[in-house]
Amino acid sequence: MADFLDGHARVMAIVRAAHKEKTGHEHGAGQWLAGKLGVTRQSVDNWGKRKGFPRKYAAKLMRITGLTEDDIWPGVSITVDLPTDIWDVLKRVCGDKPMSAVVVELVEIGLKSRSKS
Numbered sequence: 001m002a003d004f005l006d007g008h009a010r011v012m013a014i015v016r017a018a019h020k021e022k023t024g025h026e027h028g029a030g031q032w033l034a035g036k037l038g039v040t041r042q043s044v045d046n047w048g049k050r051k052g053f054p055r056k057y058a059a060k061l062m063r064i065t066g067l068t069e070d071d072i073w074p075g076v077s078i079t080v081d082l083p084t085d086i087w088d089v090l091k092r093v094c095g096d097k098p099m100s101a102v103v104v105e106l107v108e109i110g111l112k113s114r115s116k117s
Helices: 004-023 029-037 041-049 055-065 084-094 099-116
Strands: none
Touching (some): 004 041, 029 041, 055 099, 084 099
């Protein structure tokens, strides 16, 4: 079964190839991606050793690489059964963000607010 490290490897392969096409070498591809994501190169490297890319970068990663969420996070599925009216509101406010990223953000917000009470 594929896992998050496979997804990280896919992203980095595409980033390296694109960087090589632009610059003539792969060196600096991780730094370039880090700049696009607004993080450090070390963060990008660490995600490859740990849990893969955080889902909050889904829209940017998909735009940069052309990959789908399933390509970036293979074997990781999120199923949410929401009432239709809530689902319709979420679809309107998501913009270009993937629905799964929005759901993850909402869950994180809910967990944070719950821990404060």
